[in-house]
């Protein structure tokens with residue numbers, strides 16, 4: 526069986542006429558089933574917003590450490606803020622990156638289940654230090670959100686499910702999108718074991734990755750276990766299927782393992798910006814309503830994707846130990862950020878195994 530050797534491109538300019546549109550939807554289906562990742566060409570983003578976000582990102586990481594740690598993620602029960610080098614681990618190994626995670630505006634007040642504390646407003650750098658930072662990043666986040674919504678509707682069409690059913694898993698009221706600025710420094714030549722970001726699948730519904738600069742650091746794993754290079758292509762963010770999308774489509778759409786390898790010695794730090802979309806936190810994993818949505822989607826997937834194996838065990842709700850998407854996300858974050866968990870959710874603390 527052959528397997529992918531490169532990540533395909535979905536060109537949104539093809540939406541402009543009916544025959545190329547049909548072809549685009551077929552290409553999208555193939556990309557979702559075979560790879561789970563694709564470059565988005567001609568995305569509807571303002572021409573300068575990504576370049577401006579890059580400038581703001583560089584300016585943020587260049588701030589004195591004391592300024593960055595004023596926004597320490599440990600201050601935030603929403604897991605929003607600055608995570609210094611070494612604060613995060615994947616596969617029980619430290620990831621060599623620092624990042625700032627921000628979110629679209631949260632609700633005025635938060636009440637109800639504990640996971641709603643994830644909906645905080647985040648910690649933004651002060652306007653006196655970086656006056657353009659907040660407007661630029663909020664614009665990129667809003668435009669990326671609109672792009673992801675368009676892509677989600679196309680995905681429903683490509684795999685033959687009712688778009689409104691899929692959309693019903695997203696909560697207009699308690700929905701937040703997150704944006705993360707990341708810097709991966711060079712590593713010392715002697716530190717052979719260091720990972721910039723270990724192999725993982727995204728737990729979200731999807732992510733959108735903007736690679737900044739020219740370094741080749743992002744890689745995706747194919748079914749043969751080979752690591753395939755995903756080089757930066759200017760003005761083309763990469764859409765990545767997460768486990769939320771894989772589960773909601775009963776395993777039809779593939780959530781690829783991917784990783785970031787350290788920048789080549791002498792090439793300087795590598796920067797990226799990642800926008801994350803999750804299924805609504807309030808979505809119950811075990812309710813009759815969710816079951817109805819998922820079983821309708823399953824029937825449509827089976828009918829419209831003949832010959833493709835659909836895993837019955839990949840449903841969002843199957844075998845799940847949590848009642849809601851929010852609880853599931855909270856537990857995942859609690860594991861990744863022990864400092865935040867120790868301070869805000871000590872009852873969830875799981876010490877890393879040695």
Ligand SMILES: O=C(O)CCC(=O)C(=O)O
Nearest residue numbers: 707727734743785797799
């Ligand atoms: O920085 C990148 O290119 C990818 C980051 C990523 O995969 C993640 O944060 O989940």
Ligand SMILES: [Fe+2]
Nearest residue numbers: 726727732783
């Ligand atoms: Fe990822």
